[in-house]
Amino acid sequence: MNTKHLLKPCLGIFLFFLATVMVSGPAQAHKIMVFAYQEEGTVYAEGYFADGKKTQDSLVEVFGQDGSKLLEGKTDRNGLFSFPVPDVPEIKIVLTGSMGHRAECTLKNEGGGGSAKTGTVKEDSPATLPQDGKAVVGVGEDRIRAIVSEELDKKIGPLIREVALLQQKKISLTEIIGGIGYIAGIMGLLMYFKTRRKGDTN
Amino acid sequence: MHISEGICSPPVLAAGMVIAAAGVAYGLKKIDTESIPKVGVLSSAFFVASLIHIPIGPTSVHMVLNGLMGLLLGWATFPAIMIALLLQGVLFQYGGLTSLGVNTVNMALPAVICYYLFRGMIRGENIKKIAFAGFACGFISITLSIAAVALTLLLTQKGFLVTVHVVVLAHIPVMIIEGIITAFVLVFLKKVKPEIIEVGT
Numbered sequence: 589m590n591t592k593h594l595l596k597p598c599l600g601i602f603l604f605f606l607a608t609v610m611v612s613g614p615a616q617a618h619k620i621m622v623f624a625y626q627e628e629g630t631v632y633a634e635g636y637f638a639d640g641k642k643t644q645d646s647l648v649e650v651f652g653q654d655g656s657k658l659l660e661g662k663t664d665r666n667g668l669f670s671f672p673v674p675d676v677p678e679i680k681i682v683l684t685g686s687m688g689h690r691a692e693c694t695l696k697n698e699g700g701g702g703s704a705k706t707g708t709v710k711e712d713s714p715a716t717l718p719q720d721g722k723a724v725v726g727v728g729e730d731r732i733r734a735i736v737s738e739e740l741d742k743k744i745g746p747l748i749r750e751v752a753l754l755q756q757k758k759i760s761l762t763e764i765i766g767g768i769g770y771i772a773g774i775m776g777l778l779m780y781f782k783t784r785r786k787g788d789t790n
Numbered sequence: 791m792h793i794s795e796g797i798c799s800p801p802v803l804a805a806g807m808v809i810a811a812a813g814v815a816y817g818l819k820k821i822d823t824e825s826i827p828k829v830g831v832l833s834s835a836f837f838v839a840s841l842i843h844i845p846i847g848p849t850s851v852h853m854v855l856n857g858l859m860g861l862l863l864g865w866a867t868f869p870a871i872m873i874a875l876l877l878q879g880v881l882f883q884y885g886g887l888t889s890l891g892v893n894t895v896n897m898a899l900p901a902v903i904c905y906y907l908f909r910g911m912i913r914g915e916n917i918k919k920i921a922f923a924g925f926a927c928g929f930i931s932i933t934l935s936i937a938a939v940a941l942t943l944l945l946t947q948k949g950f951l952v953t954v955h956v957v958v959l960a961h962i963p964v965m966i967i968e969g970i971i972t973a974f975v976l977v978f979l980k981k982v983k984p985e986i987i988e989v990g991t
Binding site for chain 1: 792793794795796797818821822823826827829830833834837838841873874877878881882
């Protein structure tokens with residue numbers, strides 16, 4: 589009688605927990621991630637908790653290939669830290685969050701900061717080929733390249749971030765259930781050894 | 791709560807491993823055959839509880855339930871937490887393998903301390919007393935865990951001192967939630983299956 593009376597709230601709480609895990613669980617892990625991209629001569633490093641919440645005011649350190657520290661700073665309110673592209677082929681970005689969370693990522697310097705010069709391409713080309721009259725063709729190769737790369741940066745930027753987010757490992761329900769299964773298995777093993785030992789001594 | 795790999799210095803990691811190994815060995819010795827399912831269930835609960843995660847201010851926190859584990863398992867909390875942490879590390883990259891020892895100690899030791907503090911209070915028939923003990927146990931064990939994590943970080947690097955107070959403040963809601971849930975579960979168990987509460991020591 590008493591048990592039956594309590595069964596409902598118990599089930600309710602269990603379902604609530606399950607729902608919480610189902611809704612929020614798969615996307616969340618209590619760990620942080622750092623993700624960096626390069627745009628127009630600036631490196632942007634973004635820190636996230638695994639549920640997408642930004643890591644504010646966290647320490648970001650930038651190391652060169654040889655392990656020497658190049659610079660450090662803190663993420664702002666949006667979890668963002670930016671600095672000019674350093675003159676090394678590869679950098680390692682380490683994000684240290686509160687309570688001992690830590691994440692790192694490496695970023696290759698694409699084309700030795702080539703995209704950094706996008707904005708400063710010489711403006712001398714437009715008038716070079718006026719013989720056609722329409723002047724549409726009259727744009728230098730450099731200029732076109734600059735415009736295209738600028739536009740591409742703009743268009744691809746969000747995509748790159750999407751891809752990086754997708755690459756981050758998310759927790760799936762399968763793994764959660766698998767983990768619980770492992771625990772059950774380990775307990776079974778433990779029981780097996782415990783009972784066997786008891787049997788031996790008897 | 792999970793300290794990642796590459797944060798702590800080797801001596802801290804080694805000390806964590808040694809203490810954790812001792813705790814696990816003693817815990818395994820203490821477990822009798824009848825209580826193994828209980829250990830399994832609570833280990834699973836811990837494993838899943840870390841996925842329920844609450845964003846607060848500049849950080850985000852999750853449930854630990856180590857107070858409840860301590861009260862119900864006693865020293866068996868050590869193996870239970872170690873197994874769950876190992877699986878969390880392997881499956882979800884929470885924490886890390888090298889920091890497994892440190893993390894186990896940080897969460898299991900406060901649980902064992904709370905077990906000794908509160909085990910007397912939950913034996914009686916007074917439901918209110920049990921509820922209070924549950925709340926205090928949940929609240930205090932997670933507080934001690936946070937203190938332990940903070941201490942571990944301080945031992946490694948002084949710079950973490952700045953973040954410690956933020957982290958402690960951020961965990962106040964979790965302390966309260968842990969306390970409420972621990973109290974609730976204990977009262978529920980007392981009514982439905984009182985023999986679970988009696989730790990076989």
